[in-house]
Amino acid sequence: MFESFADFLTLGQNALELGLIYGLTALALFLSYSMLNVCDLSTDGCFTLGSVVGAMFIVYGPAWFPDSGLPLWFWSVMSIVAAMLAGSLSGLVTAVLQTRMGVQSLLAGIVVNTALYSVNLAISGNQVRVNMNSTFKKTYETVFTESKALLQDTPFAQQSSLFVALAAVALVILFLSLFLRTRIGLSIRATGSNPDMVRSSSINPAFTTTVGLCISNSITALSGCLLAQHQKVHDINIGIGVVTVALASLLIGGVFLRRGPIAVRALLVVVGAFIFRMVYAVALRLNMPTNMLRAVSAVIVVLTISVPHFINAGKRLHRRRQANRERGQAVRADH
Amino acid sequence: MLTIDAISKTFNPGTxxxxxxxxxxxxxxxxxxFITIIGANGAGKSTLFNAICGSFIxxxxxxxxxxxxxxxxxEHKRARYIGRLYQDPMRGTAPDMSIEDNLALAAGKGGWLSMVSRRDKQAFRDxxxxxxxxLExxxxxxxxxxSGGQRQALTLLMATYNPPQVLLLDEHTAALxxxxxxxxxxxxxxxxxxxNLACLMITHNMQSALDLGNRTIMMNAGRIIDDISGKKRRKLKVEDLVERFKEAAGQALDTDRMLLGT
Structure with a gap:
């Protein structure tokens, strides 16, 4: 299956990089799905939004201000900032729809997701793909090429992409574990647990939902932005099925620990994303067709939710058989 | 002081x-x-509380x-001045969060980005x-x-952490x-x-309706039909209360649950 150990390491590292980058979306859902109890179906579109906004800043940013003399790295930093801002704006729209305009939570996500497809195409000027691969005519600097240049002559040159992904995940986990302990963070958690109680604490659940969705969507957009730069190309279909993949990671991570410190649970969500990528990478090596990714992720989501259900059903079945046997013995003893 | 002036509410109007x-x-x-409120099911007791809390206009x-x-x-703005406990001990607290986090929300101190300090924790413990x-x-x-009782006691503590101007108790001990x-x-x-809170308590227990507080009101069909306080109330027995209800409402009170219930 693997030609050499080095081959295995490369595969592992790639799975780790992708796991970390997609893990950011899982962390976003950790906030919206696990904490706020909102299933945010605008995730796919928001992921693509981050991807396209980031790519446009990388490719066209320098051309917008040709005389500014701003270095190229400035635009790679700006791509991240802009993608996250765009993401939080999308989250704001989803939140306003469900808290102020009476649209059901699930429907609000779906509607925004649909609209984002057009928005994303419009942002890229109707290009289906935006290429960030440097050619002999033009160089593009992404956060990954920046990191590569920085680490060029160190022993970690091979791991330059990994460091970017690690840094992003570490920052987001740090942010979440601190943020969820603040008063607004606690209010967001309480909104998912008992909205009545939030109201009786003189806090408007509409406000906490809005803040929560803005933040989670900005993390989703960061995830999309980083993935596009990692692959050196934005594609309008980059976000399809991301919500299911992220949900699968979230649920795999949740298998290990349901209660506990936020930081540990968030870390496990990313571990879940890595496990998912690893399983997928191995499956690809075993000649699973590439286009099966989404089917696999759908199956994983269903399994992680329904396996505990079946285990319970199995226990009941076992108990019933036992009861029948006991009754049978009692009847025989009577005769 | 809470002053309610001629409030009405019709549900499903025009149908x-x-x-x-x-x-x-x-x-x-x-x-x-400290007013105790009694009345049959559907008399409007909880609806009165909902109106005061702002669940509807x-x-x-x-x-x-x-x-x-x-x-x-x-509703959430009034909550600053009004504390409320429900019959269901699950309603007042967030089950997935720790006691400390629940209390931190109830205390509601500091800005949006403030965290629980060591001093806050000591205050919670006290x-x-x-x-x-x-629980400390x-x-x-x-x-x-x-347990349900512990949760209800915690809810009571949370509802009064910053003393409200009015405390509404909706059969808050009935499930214990x-x-x-x-x-x-x-x-x-x-x-x-x-x-020194102004307090309204709905109860189905006639005995505690008389034992607790300084005033008792009876409700029936969305109206207050009796209001007893002072000397008259101190001399009143449960049987007298049932009798007064029959006179005022023109119908017998469903007394079994009220006499036997907790």
């Missing part, structure tokens, strides 16, 4: 299901007043709270110790692990076992007296 739940109810609650009338007109104020349930040593435990109910009631009385 065959239309129900006049509150019919021009007027009531003045002075600071330090009343069709007519006004509600004043210490010179502030709160008739149209949003307050919890007053309950005498050993379980700050980090999720509230979902507590007798011993715990007694404990929570004693605790309620102490907190109400200490903070």
């Amino acid at each position: 065959v299901d239309a129900k006049l739940a509150l019919d021009h109810v007027s009531l003045t609650v002075e600071d330090g007043d 009343t069709d007519t009338g006004t509600i004043w709270l210490n010179d502030r007109n709160i008739t149209m104020m949003a 307050r919890l110790a007053l309950l005498g349930m050993g 040593d379980r700050l980090k435990q999720p509230v979902g692990l507590l 076992d007798p011993a715990t109910a007694e404990k929570v009631l004693a605790l309620t009385e102490r907190i109400v007296t200490e903070n």
